[in-house]
Amino acid sequence: MQNPDRFFITGGVPLQGTVIIDGAKNSALSIMAACLLTNEKSILKNVPQLKDVYSMIEVIKTLGVKVVWKDSNTLSIDPDDFNNYEAPYELVKTMRASFLVMGPLLARLKKAKISLPGGCAIGARPVDFHLKGFRALGAEIITEKGYIQAEVKKLIGNDIYFDFPSLGATENIMMAAALAEGITMIENAAKDPEVVELGTFLNKMGAKISGLGTDIITIKGVKELNGVNYLIIPDRIEAGTFMVAAAITGGTVEIKHINPYYLKSCIVKLEEAGIKVDIEDDDSAIISNSGNIKSVDIKTMPFPGFPTDLQAQFMALMTIANGTSIITENVFENRFAHAGDLRRMGADIKVEGRNCIIKGVKKLSAAPVMASDLRGGAALVLAGLAAEGTTEISRIYHIDRGYVKIEDKLKNLGAKIKRE
Ligand code: EPZ
Numbered sequence: 001m002q003n004p005d006r007f008f009i010t011g012g013v014p015l016q017g018t019v020i021i022d023g024a025k026n027s028a029l030s031i032m033a034a035c036l037l038t039n040e041k042s043i044l045k046n047v048p049q050l051k052d053v054y055s056m057i058e059v060i061k062t063l064g065v066k067v068v069w070k071d072s073n074t075l076s077i078d079p080d081d082f083n084n085y086e087a088p089y090e091l092v093k094t095m096r097a098s099f100l101v102m103g104p105l106l107a108r109l110k111k112a113k114i115s116l117p118g119g120c121a122i123g124a125r126p127v128d129f130h131l132k133g134f135r136a137l138g139a140e141i142i143t144e145k146g147y148i149q150a151e152v153k154k155l156i157g158n159d160i161y162f163d164f165p166s167l168g169a170t171e172n173i174m175m176a177a178a179l180a181e182g183i184t185m186i187e188n189a190a191k192d193p194e195v196v197e198l199g200t201f202l203n204k205m206g207a208k209i210s211g212l213g214t215d216i217i218t219i220k221g222v223k224e225l226n227g228v229n230y231l232i233i234p235d236r237i238e239a240g241t242f243m244v245a246a247a248i249t250g251g252t253v254e255i256k257h258i259n260p261y262y263l264k265s266c267i268v269k270l271e272e273a274g275i276k277v278d279i280e281d282d283d284s285a286i287i288s289n290s291g292n293i294k295s296v297d298i299k300t301m302p303f304p305g306f307p308t309d310l311q312a313q314f315m316a317l318m319t320i321a322n323g324t325s326i327i328t329e330n331v332f333e334n335r336f337a338h339a340g341d342l343r344r345m346g347a348d349i350k351v352e353g354r355n356c357i358i359k360g361v362k363k364l365s366a367a368p369v370m371a372s373d374l375r376g377g378a379a380l381v382l383a384g385l386a387a388e389g390t391t392e393i394s395r396i397y398h399i400d401r402g403y404v405k406i407e408d409k410l411k412n413l414g415a416k417i418k419r420e
Pocket of ligand 1 (some may be wrong): 025026029056097123124125126127128129131165166167168169190194308309331332333374375402419
């Protein structure tokens with residue numbers, strides 16, 4: 001029997017109860033890479049049990065790093081034998097965030113051979129900003145046979161300007177610059193919470209980084225860094241997804257372990273849509289929707305703008321809103337794959353380039369649909385929770401990349417969902 005790879009969701013149940021949010025996938029991934037910047041052991045707490053985390057563990061183990069789960073959410077990472085500079089295609093193709101080991105490889109081993117990450121369903125996802133930054137720090141880089149080969153005698157600090165505030169490129173360059181000689185200034189840097197967390201982790205290791213959360217980050221290189229213990233923040237995108245789940249089913253859900261500041265744009269948009277959001281002691285929110293949903297326009301932007309990783313989930317909500325909403329995707333060039341599947345469920349959606357025009361309908365109806373990427377798959381789950389009948393979602397391995405036991409969490413809130 002092949003892995004159970006489908007969800008069956010019978011919609012129409014208003015969700016009720018409390019959900020605890022897990023550690024942030026994208027923060028854990030970059031901080032796991034940063035552990036390679038020292039030969040001392042680091043301990044990471046609140047690491048989510050996710051496929052993408054398992055993939056990153058495989059990558060850094062291949063590089064010679066010892067990785068052990070101390071308990072179900074605590075990782076011990078010991079890079080004492082970190083000596084292999086090659087990240088192979090088989091591993092990088094399963095998760096493009098593996099590319100985040102390039103900064104630590106150049107900083108510690110002065111050499112890197114990494115498979116060029118392919119594109120994915122949401123876009124070509126080039127790494128030209130990363131390479132521009134590494135070249136600015138003195139690396140010689142060639143690309144051949146699908147691999148990026150880089151070497152550097154000594155990383156030297158430099159000024160680097162990014163055409164777009166790329167989250168991954170900011171993280172990769174920050175890690176390399178931490179051990180470079182001299183000062184690096186990243187201009188038009190990403191301001192995302194995951195970048196702030198990575199910089200905070202690096203500073204705890206002994207790095208000298210300032211400007212985190214602004215568009216100019218300055219890194220004063222140091223000779224060496226130390227191992228640290230660190231607590232991974234809660235996942236803002238998982239939290240936002242469950243906020244929409246409460247809204248789209250007309251339920252009342254308490255979402256625990258959130259950072260409201262990191263969810264500001266999501267909360268503002270939910271309130272504009274007529275959803276009640278009560279923040280409780282700065283760590284949780286109660287989301288309730290007893291009335292109807294108003295249509296709102298969304299423009300995805302780099303942080304602190306509306307996150308592209310919540311665009312699909314909000315599109316699901318807008319399919320049953322009163323009125324017409326326009327969703328503009330400004331971060332990735334091809335992130336509307338879920339529109340087709342939502343249409344199969346009765347949504348009225350027109351895609352025009354970077355815009356989606358969504359005319360609210362009374363009700364969605366169940367249909368067999370297929371996840372094509374992580375957040376698009378999450379949107380289909382949300383639509384299934386609201387639809388009349390039983391929706392079958394295939395290729396749910398996409399969803400498992402970014403959500404810990406999503407069906408258990410939803411069942412605890414009263415949803416009728418099963419994995420088969
Ligand atoms: C990170 O991807 C996240 N992944 C993504 O989350 C998230 O959607 C994205 O940031 C935007 O917030 C991780 O953190 C592991 P970018 P990343 O570099 O770093 C273009 C999820 O669902 N670009 O900020 O790859 C790029 O094509 C995932 O968890 C270049 O052109 O995003 C895109 O259009 C999906 N050249 C835009 O910039 C480059 O060298 C933003 O990309 C790099 C990026």
